[in-house]
Amino acid sequence: MDNKFHRIKAIELQGRVVSADEAASWIKDGMTLGLSGFTRAGDAKAIPYALVRRAKTEQFKVNVFTGASLGSDVDKLMAEAGIVHKRLPFQADPAMRRKINSGDMLFVDHHLSQTAEWIRAGVIEPIDFAVIEALEITEDGMIIPTTSVGNSSVFVKHAKNVIIEINLSQPELFKGVHDIYEPGKQGQRSPIPLTHVSDRIGTIGIPVDLEKVRAIVFTEQEDSPSTILQSDAETEVMAGHLLNFLRAEVASGRLTNQLAPLQSGIGSVANAVLHGLIDSEFEDMEVYSEVLQDAVFDLIDAGKVKFASASSITLSKEKMEQVFGNFEEYRDKIILRPQEITNHPGLIRRLGLISINTALEFDIYGNVNSTHVSGTKMMNGIGGSGDFARNARLSIFVTKSIAKGGIISSVVPFATHVDHTEHDVDIVVTEQGYADLRGLAPRERVPLIIEHCVHPMYRDQMRSYYEEALLRGGQTPHVLEKAFSWHANLANNGTMLLSE
Numbered sequence: 001m002d003n004k005f006h007r008i009k010a011i012e013l014q015g016r017v018v019s020a021d022e023a024a025s026w027i028k029d030g031m032t033l034g035l036s037g038f039t040r041a042g043d044a045k046a047i048p049y050a051l052v053r054r055a056k057t058e059q060f061k062v063n064v065f066t067g068a069s070l071g072s073d074v075d076k077l078m079a080e081a082g083i084v085h086k087r088l089p090f091q092a093d094p095a096m097r098r099k100i101n102s103g104d105m106l107f108v109d110h111h112l113s114q115t116a117e118w119i120r121a122g123v124i125e126p127i128d129f130a131v132i133e134a135l136e137i138t139e140d141g142m143i144i145p146t147t148s149v150g151n152s153s154v155f156v157k158h159a160k161n162v163i164i165e166i167n168l169s170q171p172e173l174f175k176g177v178h179d180i181y182e183p184g185k186q187g188q189r190s191p192i193p194l195t196h197v198s199d200r201i202g203t204i205g206i207p208v209d210l211e212k213v214r215a216i217v218f219t220e221q222e223d224s225p226s227t228i229l230q231s232d233a234e235t236e237v238m239a240g241h242l243l244n245f246l247r248a249e250v251a252s253g254r255l256t257n258q259l260a261p262l263q264s265g266i267g268s269v270a271n272a273v274l275h276g277l278i279d280s281e282f283e284d285m286e287v288y289s290e291v292l293q294d295a296v297f298d299l300i301d302a303g304k305v306k307f308a309s310a311s312s313i314t315l316s317k318e319k320m321e322q323v324f325g326n327f328e329e330y331r332d333k334i335i336l337r338p339q340e341i342t343n344h345p346g347l348i349r350r351l352g353l354i355s356i357n358t359a360l361e362f363d364i365y366g367n368v369n370s371t372h373v374s375g376t377k378m379m380n381g382i383g384g385s386g387d388f389a390r391n392a393r394l395s396i397f398v399t400k401s402i403a404k405g406g407i408i409s410s411v412v413p414f415a416t417h418v419d420h421t422e423h424d425v426d427i428v429v430t431e432q433g434y435a436d437l438r439g440l441a442p443r444e445r446v447p448l449i450i451e452h453c454v455h456p457m458y459r460d461q462m463r464s465y466y467e468e469a470l471l472r473g474g475q476t477p478h479v480l481e482k483a484f485s486w487h488a489n490l491a492n493n494g495t496m497l498l499s500e
């Protein structure tokens with residue numbers, strides 16, 4: 001028997017190996033799939049690719065639920081093939097984004113911690129097929145995931161059928177890194193017994209009812225590397241502002257040099273900000289995040305981070321080679337968990353996280369838009385930012401003060417879509433500086449945001465807006481008919497700069 005079969009240690013499953021095309025042929029029009037995959041890591045690849053091939057000769061649509069965004073162009077290919085009816089809970093692909101924004105595809109933009117609850121409670125379409133990338137299937141019937149856990153465990157538990165993609169390219173050393181915990185039904189559950197970032201509270205794999213395993217396919221396709229851009233001058237300046245804020249917290253006695261467990265969102269800015277910690281005085285740090293990007297491994301290498309917990313590992317090509325090639329150096333310092341545990345509101349509050357996420361825009365009172373360009377066009381989705389923002393000890397949002405060469409101000413009079421209300425946002429940071437909004441009334445926030453965060457080219461314009469707003473009065477003064485005038489001007493004249 002071929003050596004790769006040693007990855008199927010539950011002997012009774014060895015006869016269920018089929019080709020991806022055959023397994024995909026069982027998926028019918030109108031079905032709902034639960035695919036493994038979280039921020040381009042550990043995604044099911046072979047079955048989605050087979051579905052895309054099938055779409056060349058047959059018309060069908062399926063609902064696609066995942067952990068978060070998929071890599072390996074899976075979202076792109078499925079969107080272009082027109083086979084996705086509804087997508088949930090997050091995506092980050094330009095082709096899929098176009099389909100969503102043109103109305104050709106439905107997208108449910110959902111807090112990443114909550115999808116598992118919807119599935120458990122039967123709120124959304126039941127999962128017909130869970131398709132899960134795995135390292136191996138153990139003798140006692142557990143699926144060992146690869147580079148992400150995401151929603152895989154809840155998909156497997158509740159799906160009618162399970163297809164397992166064993167990926168031979170993933171390092172077997174990954175076994176033992178995962179910690180799968182099932183909280184149980186709402187109203188009947190006990191407190192989640194996690195009080196430290198490094199606590200192990202579950203099993204090393206996803207228990208599966210072997211009867212439900214319809215097929216096993218082998219693949220060798222690696223995860224696609226992350227697309228993070230390197231730090232630039234502005235993101236480095238932003239990191240500097242954030243470090244100064246953290247230093248002030250230490251000086252006030254609210255934090256120590258160990259800080260508090262860190263969560264950092266997706267994207268280049270958040271990655272750069274974490275990078276800024278490497279040359280800082282902070283030490284013995286811990287990470288309790290959704291995704292471990294390059295910066296976290298650099299911080300581990302620098303001896304700055306002692307433990308990191310997340311739901312996935314998403315790295316650049318270079319970093320992937322280094323980390324996966326030397327995984328024994330990292331395996332005792334990381335844990336991968338289901339996303340309802342990494343993003344669990346109660347745990348975020350209990351651990352007292354410092355949470356750093358990126359905004360598309362925020363307004364003069366601190367309302368943050370993370371998702372909708374000019375209030376209408378979906379970018380990626382809220383992801384876990386809402387799970388963290390509401391519950392973190394420090395909820396920090398970063399963004400460059402201008403976008404697209406200055407035609408867009410990322411600080412606006414009124415956020416055109418509010419993902420995180422002023423009540424959930426503690427600190428906003430741009431390359432201009434930071435504004436600590438804690439304990440401030442709306443009228444106290446505005447001057448701070450204007451002077452510390454708005455780009456100089458938009459400051460006068462913002463001051464005029466606010467002066468006029470003050471004449472109207474209110475707890476959060478606005479000139480309603482002008483609140484979106486910057487966005488309207490962008491749409492009509494190609495810039496948010498208003499001509500007098």
Ligand code: COA
Binds near residue numbers: 290370408410
């Ligand atoms: N209006 C329109 N476009 C804007 C904008 C604004 N106010 N601010 C930024 N952009 C554009 C940028 O120009 C850039 O465009 P490009 O891709 O054509 O170059 C793009 O948005 C990304 O911006 P960038 O500054 O490179 O930031 P990023 O890569 O860090 O991504 C978000 C920023 C907000 C899109 C991203 O962090 C996100 O999707 N967040 C929501 C999910 C989340 O926070 N998850 C966190 C928990 S893990």
